[in-house]
Each structure stands twice: as C-alpha cells, then as structure tokens.
Amino acid sequence: MEDCIFCKIASGLIPSQKVFEDENVFAFRDIQPMAPTHILIIPKVHHANLTAMDKADQTLGGTLLHMANIIAQQENLDNDGYRIAINCGPWGGQVVQHVHLHLLGGRELAGELG
Numbered sequence: 001m002e003d004c005i006f007c008k009i010a011s012g013l014i015p016s017q018k019v020f021e022d023e024n025v026f027a028f029r030d031i032q033p034m035a036p037t038h039i040l041i042i043p044k045v046h047h048a049n050l051t052a053m054d055k056a057d058q059t060l061g062g063t064l065l066h067m068a069n070i071i072a073q074q075e076n077l078d079n080d081g082y083r084i085a086i087n088c089g090p091w092g093g094q095v096v097q098h099v100h101l102h103l104l105g106g107r108e109l110a111g112e113l114g
C-alpha cells in the first residue's frame, strides 16, 4: 500500500534494523523500544489491522506467531520469557495501520497484562 510506512519498511524503501525476512514476513527493531528487546513482526502483504484479516489469512496469522517464537529464541528471550502483543484499533493503542506483532523482552514486564 502506497502510503503505509510498514509497507515501505518491508520493501526496503525506508531503512530499518532488520532482524528477519522471508517471502511473507519482515521483522525489525522498534524505533522507540519499550523494552531492551522490542521487535515488530509484520506480514509483507498489507492488512490495516487484525480485524482486516479473515479466514483466508489464518495461515499467515500462524506464520507470524511462529516467526515470533523463532525470533524470541534467536534473541535468547525464551528462557526468561517475553510478551507478544497486537494492538488493534484506537482503544487498543494501534498507531500504525499495518498489522504487526510486538515482541517484547529483556526485562520483567508489568503493565495491564502483567
């Protein structure tokens, strides 16, 4: 999608600290990290948010979760633990309108889910 910042990051038009990339998924470090490790995992195809994904996108959803698991292990977060979050819509705190998983770790996490 033309005006989407995460589409531009996934296609390399905007630079990022890339952590992982394959044909379907792109992962990069958050520019304003909320934890020592804060990685965003996105599909290359544009979906504005989780609501915009439907039954046909089930496999993609599973792939994103699987990649979060693999990246968490690569970042050595699996031993102490970590959090995966998806913000959806204004009340969910979503700012960038391209579906993304936050992978947070490297410290003990508190907050509303803690």
Ligand code: AMP
Binding pocket: 005, 016, 028, 029, 030, 031, 032, 033, 040, 086, 087, 093, 094, 095, 096, 097
């Ligand atoms: P959300 O509030 O769930 O939409 O999260 C959007 C996230 O994208 C925030 O944590 C931002 O810090 C992050 N972000 C925005 N622009 C960039 C960028 N150019 N590179 C890396 N992370 C970004």
